[in-house]
Every structure is written in structure tokens, then in C-alpha cells.
Amino acid sequence: AFLFYTDSRDSSSRSSEERIALPLEGGRYRNEDNVPDRVVPFRPDAQRAEESSNSIAKKFDDYSGVLVPPNNVAGEMGKAVVLPTNLSADIKKLVDEGWMNNAFNQYASDLMSVHRSLPDPRDEWCKAEGRLLDNSKLPSTSVIICFHNEAWSVLLRTVHSVLDRSPRSLIHEVILVDDFSDMPHTKKQLEDYWKDEPKVKVVRASKREGLIRARLLGATRATGSVLTYLDSHCECATGWLEPLLDRIARDSTTVVCPVIDVIDDTTMEYHYHDSTGVNVGGFDWNLQFNWHAVPEHEKKRHKNTAEPVWSPTMAGGLFSIDKAFFEKLGTYDDGFDIWGGENLELSFKTWMCGGTLEIIPCSHVGHIFRKRSPYKWRKGVNVLRRNSVRLAEVWLDEYAKYYYQRIGNDKDNYGDVSKRKELRKNLGCKSFKWYLDNIYPELFIPGEAVASGEVRNLGYGGKTCLDSPARRSDLHKAAGLYPCHRQGGNQFWLYSKVGEIRRDESCLDYSGQDVILYPCHGSKGNQYWDYDNTLKLLRHGSSEKCLAINESKNKLIMEKCNPDSQRQQWSLENYDKM
Ligand code: LR7
Numbered sequence: 001a002f003l004f005y006t007d008s009r010d011s012s013s014r015s016s017e018e019r020i021a022l023p024l025e026g027g028r029y030r031n032e033d034n035v036p037d038r039v040v041p042f043r044p045d046a047q048r049a050e051e052s053s054n055s056i057a058k059k060f061d062d063y064s065g066v067l068v069p070p071n072n073v074a075g076e077m078g079k080a081v082v083l084p085t086n087l088s089a090d091i092k093k094l095v096d097e098g099w100m101n102n103a104f105n106q107y108a109s110d111l112m113s114v115h116r117s118l119p120d121p122r123d124e125w126c127k128a129e130g131r132l133l134d135n136s137k138l139p140s141t142s143v144i145i146c147f148h149n150e151a152w153s154v155l156l157r158t159v160h161s162v163l164d165r166s167p168r169s170l171i172h173e174v175i176l177v178d179d180f181s182d183m184p185h186t187k188k189q190l191e192d193y194w195k196d197e198p199k200v201k202v203v204r205a206s207k208r209e210g211l212i213r214a215r216l217l218g219a220t221r222a223t224g225s226v227l228t229y230l231d232s233h234c235e236c237a238t239g240w241l242e243p244l245l246d247r248i249a250r251d252s253t254t255v256v257c258p259v260i261d262v263i264d265d266t267t268m269e270y271h272y273h274d275s276t277g278v279n280v281g282g283f284d285w286n287l288q289f290n291w292h293a294v295p296e297h298e299k300k301r302h303k304n305t306a307e308p309v310w311s312p313t314m315a316g317g318l319f320s321i322d323k324a325f326f327e328k329l330g331t332y333d334d335g336f337d338i339w340g341g342e343n344l345e346l347s348f349k350t351w352m353c354g355g356t357l358e359i360i361p362c363s364h365v366g367h368i369f370r371k372r373s374p375y376k377w378r379k380g381v382n383v384l385r386r387n388s389v390r391l392a393e394v395w396l397d398e399y400a401k402y403y404y405q406r407i408g409n410d411k412d413n414y415g416d417v418s419k420r421k422e423l424r425k426n427l428g429c430k431s432f433k434w435y436l437d438n439i440y441p442e443l444f445i446p447g448e449a450v451a452s453g454e455v456r457n458l459g460y461g462g463k464t465c466l467d468s469p470a471r472r473s474d475l476h477k478a479a480g481l482y483p484c485h486r487q488g489g490n491q492f493w494l495y496s497k498v499g500e501i502r503r504d505e506s507c508l509d510y511s512g513q514d515v516i517l518y519p520c521h522g523s524k525g526n527q528y529w530d531y532d533n534t535l536k537l538l539r540h541g542s543s544e545k546c547l548a549i550n551e552s553k554n555k556l557i558m559e560k561c562n563p564d565s566q567r568q569q570w571s572l573e574n575y576d577k578m
């Protein structure tokens with residue numbers, strides 16, 4: 001169900017891309033800034049991108065390469081802005097700077113109106129009479145948008161899309177929380193721009209707080225009875241708000257998320273999911289959020305695909321919650337830094353402490369997904385790991401160990417979580433086991449595996465381990481080998497009862513060519529590995545060959561089984577000790 005961006009399209013940002021961290025699974029990162037990988041969007045079908053391709057580019061070709069923003073004609077109806085290839089050096093420079101500063105094509109955004117039109121992405125089902133409570137019965141909401149150095153046109157478009165596409169009576173206020181930005185346009189210029197709009201308020205953090213504490217700051221200033229959070233690079237589509245508020249009006253313990261449509265980082269094209277393509281949120285034992293298809297047990301609860309669906313987790317950035325319920329749940333752990341982990345915290349406690357988390361297919365909001373963080377992270381601290389350890393300590397009970405295994409059992413300093421534990425106790429929340437059994441039964445539980453840890457080859461002194469490609473987008477590429485490092489992460493594997501060698505939803509797979517990682521299918525065949533703990537061989541199901549390393553120790557190969565060849569011998573950590 002995943003499609004991944006390729007990096008080739010944004011060659012204009014190559015120079016800044018070189019600085020990005022290559023994340024290793026297991027929460028370790030290859031650069032010192034500890035910048036995590038971006039959340040990967042679920043991509044709606046590629047066809048639609050084709051359809052709405054180049055009309056704008058044609059128009060721009062007439063400008064002989066000189067484009068001066070704001071142009072205000074580009075991108076209408078959510079169409080792509082495709083810059084001509086013959087840009088003058090001056091313009092090219094601006095385009096490059098836009099990429100550098102924002103990690104998306106700011107120049108393309110600047111060419112569009114801050115009120116640009118979008119297609120109506122809603123299913124017909126959503127528009128039927130009587131589907132929703134009357135507006136007069138809905139609560140109004142404080143919309144909270146936190147930003148750190150957001151691009152001017154993108155930030156304004158986010159706010160205008162809220163104001164332009166919501167009934168005014170339902171917008172109690174829009175709170176812009178400036179998380180200590182230093183770009184000049186975020187200062188007086190921003191306040192001046194909104195001075196005649198009483199609903200828009202600007203709140204400033206006095207130091208860099210990070211997204212999570214910035215959101216809490218927004219919440220303390222908000223006076224509406226519902227809080228709606230948005231990232232600062234969104235576009236709300238027609239009818240986005242009413243179906244969210246409708247659910248909360250009916251039950252104030254329901255936390256709701258819109259469908260997150262994709263605004264292309266290069267062209268600003270708005271791609272939307274129709275209701276048959278809605279995904280729900282999950283996570284893996286690395287405590288990383290992921291998307292997956294609506295499971296069968298959930299489909300069965302519905303007559304129509306546009307009905308609200310239960311979701312084990314939320315992506316984090318876009319949701320509405322009753323303010324009193326949010327406070328009752330203890331908002332966010334304010335020991336979380338910058339970014340990450342807070343979405344799972346809120347998801348787990350919503351379910352475990354008496355609420356419901358839903359994705360509302362009738363509500364659509366676009367979000368610019370980017371491939372790297374444009375802003376600074378704290379040096380020397382692995383923020384994401386710290387947040388995740390806090391999360392695991394408080395909410396995961398006996399399951400926390402599966403996360404710790406993935407980080408080589410190195411919890412590092414995660415601060416004091418006693419207050420958060422107390423909160424959980426006072427709320428009388430259910431166990432994590434209850435959550436897994438009832439809300440996320442499809443998650444693979446590592447404890448059900450036969451072995452867990454490294455898969456070490458015994459040839460050449462036994463120093464080589466099975467290692468996965470670092471990036472999730474390298475799935476389907478050959479599985480790798482690397483000197484054993486004993487830190488979990490990319491060398492952490494599970495050998496399942498049914499003979500899979502797996503990590504999360506990926507399985508070691510051989511279909512006659514390279515040994516690769518492929519989504520687990522559960523039907524043995526190419527993913528079946530029979531381990532003989534005496535001979536140490538890993539015999540492959542459908543080919544009957546054995547897994548081996550080549551003589552240069554840099555490639556996995558499949559050979560006719562030969563118990564005497566050390567290159568075919570493997571030891572599986574914790575075999576039968578699980
Ligand atoms: O220090 C910071 N201070 C901030 O105010 C860092 C960031 N921010 C702001 C930033 O300007 C932006 O508006 O916080 C927001 C989120 O940061 P992004 O957009 O750089 O990150 P992201 O889009 O990858 O964020 C996703 O994951 C985060 C994990 O903590 C948060 O939960 C974000 O809200 C979340 N975004 C979404 O859920 C939108 C859909 C992405 C998906 C899937």
C-alpha cells in the first residue's frame with residue numbers, strides 16, 4: 001500500500017539534500033544532527049498526476065523564462081505548477097533558494113494565489129441531505145497552526161484555506177503560534193497582514209519550543225471548545241470542517257482526523273484520495289508511524305467507504321479534539337522535544353483511556369510532504385529516540401521491550417516520566433495489551449517469534465550480519481550485509497513461527513534473483529526459510545537452496561545446500577529462547 005517519492009525530481013535542492021540525515025532503522029541516524037526521516041505519504045494514484053500535467057507550463061513558456069511572483073494564475077483547481085526548463089539564471093537562483101530554505105518548491109507556491117481554488121474531493125455520500133448535524137448544533141473551533149520559519153505564501157494559503165472554506169460561525173479563532181522563527185516575514189509583516197481579520201491571532205514563543213510545546217502554548221491561549229491542529233503548509237478543501245465537528249458534537253471523546261491529501265512538494269499539485277483509497281494509521285516496533293489499508297474487521301463495520309473509520313493511530317499534524325477531553329487526557333507529554341512521538345502518545349491514550357480515534361473520509365486537507373527537515377535540530381541529542389523512550393516507558397507496559405530491542409537496549413537519558421505514569425493511573429486507562437488485542441490486532445508481536453536479534457553468518461570468522469537497506473524506500477532492493485554492530489536497528493530481525501525472516505511488515509524474499517525485502521504475504525513460498533539449528537543452514541522453501549554470503553562478504557547469494565560450507569552457516573540470536 002505504500003508508494004515512495006523518488007529523490008530524482010528535486011535536483012534543484014541537491015546541494016541541501018546532501019546535508020540530510022540517512023536514518024538507520026532503530027532510531028539511530030547517520031549524521032550528528034539526528035534528523036529523522038520524513039513521514040512518507042500514502043500516494044494517491046499516479047494517473048491523476050498525468051491528467052493535470054502541463055497546462056501551466058505551456059502558459060509559462062510564453063514568459064520566456066521570467067516569472068515574477070505573485071503571479072496568481074498558477075495552480076488553480078489544485079493543478080501543477082511546472083516551471084519551464086529555460087529559466088534565466090536569476091530565476092533559477094530564486095528557485096534554488098526556495099528549495100534550500102523550505103525543502104519544497106517555494107517559488108512555485110509564490111506563483112499561486114493564496115486563495116487558489118481546489119477540486120472538491122468529497123464522495124457523493126458525504127453531500128447527502130441530513131448526513132451531518134445542522135451547523136447551529138456544531139461547536140466552533142480554535143484552529144491552531146504552529147510554524148517555525150514557514151514560507152510566506154504557504155503560511156498565508158493555509159490560513160486563507162481555513163477562512164475561505166469554513167462556515168465563519170464555526171471558526172472561533174485561528175491561532176498562529178510562531179515557534180521562534182527568524183525569517184523577516186514572520187515578524188511585523190505577519191501581524192500587519194492580519195490586522196483587519198479579528199479571528200486571526202499571532203502568538204509568539206519566546207524561545208524555540210519545538211512543535212509539541214508550541215502546540216501546548218496554542219492550546220493554553222485557545223478559548224474555543226474544540227481544538228483543531230494543522231501544520232503550517234496545508235490547504236483545507238471544501239467541506240473539510242463540518243464532518244470533523246459533527247463527530248465531536250455527537251461524542252466529545254471522539255478524536256478525528258481528516259484524510260490527508262498530498263500537495264506535491266515540487267509542483268504544488270493537489271492530489272486527493274477518494275474514499276476507496278482511505279488509509280488508517282498504524283506503527284511499527286521502531287515506534288514509527290505508518291499507513292495501511294483499512295483492515296477487513298473494520299470494513300465489515302461499514303456500509304459505505306465514506307463513513308468514519310476507526311484508526312489505531314494518527315499521523316499527528318491534522319486533527320480535531322474536544323478541548324476538555326484533550327485536557328483530561330493530559331494533553332501532550334511536555335517532556336517531548338521538537339517533533340515526534342506525540343502522535344502515538346495521543347493515539348494510544350485516546351483509545352486506552354476511553355476515547356475513539358477516527359479518520360473522516362468526508363474531510364480532506366492537503367499537506368506538503370517533504371523529504372527532509374528544513375529547520376535546525378538540537379545537536380547531540382537523539383530527540384526522536386528520547387521522545388519514543390518516554391512514550392514506551394509510560395504506555396507500552398510489557399511491550400516496551402520490543403522497542404528497546406530495536407534500539408540495542410540503549411535508552412539513554414530520557415528524563416523523568418513519573419508524572420506521566422501517575423496521569424495514566426489516575427485516568428484508569430486500559431492496558432497496552434487491550435489496545436493491541438482490540439484496536440490493532442493486525443500488528444505482528446515480536447514475542448511470537450522463534451528468534452530475535454541479529455542473523456550472523458559464521459563464515460570468515462563470523463563477523464558479518466544480515467543488514468537491511470537503510471531507507472524504507474529501498475524496499476524491494478537487495479537485502480544487505482554489513483559488519484555486525486550489536487546495536488539492533490538495521491540488523492534486528494525476527495524469525496517467525498511460520499519461517500519468515502522479518503522486520504515489521506517486510507520479509508526476506510527470494511524469487512530466483514536477488515534476495516530482497518518484500519512486504520510479508522504470510523503464504524510461505526518465496527518467504528519461507530527453514531532454519532536447521534544443528535547444521536546452521538537456512539534452507540529456502542520454494543527453491544530448496546541455502547542462504548549464503550559470497551566470498552567478498554558483500555552480497556547474499558543462494559547456493560545448493562552444503563552443510564560443510566561455512567558461508568552457508570548462520571546463527572540466529574535468541575533462537576528458541578523467546
Ligand atoms: O521546532 C519546530 N517547531 C514547529 O512549530 C518544528 C516544526 N514546527 C512546525 C512546522 O512548521 C510544521 O507546521 O510543526 C509542524 C510539523 O513539522 P513538519 O511539517 O516539519 O513535519 P511533518 O510534516 O513531517 O510532521 C508530521 O509529524 C510530526 C511528528 O511529530 C507532527 O506530528 C506533525 O504534525 C506531522 N504532520 C502531519 O501529520 C501531517 C501529515 C504528515 C503525515 C503522515
Ligand code: MN
Nearest residue numbers: 231317367368
Ligand atoms: Mn508538515
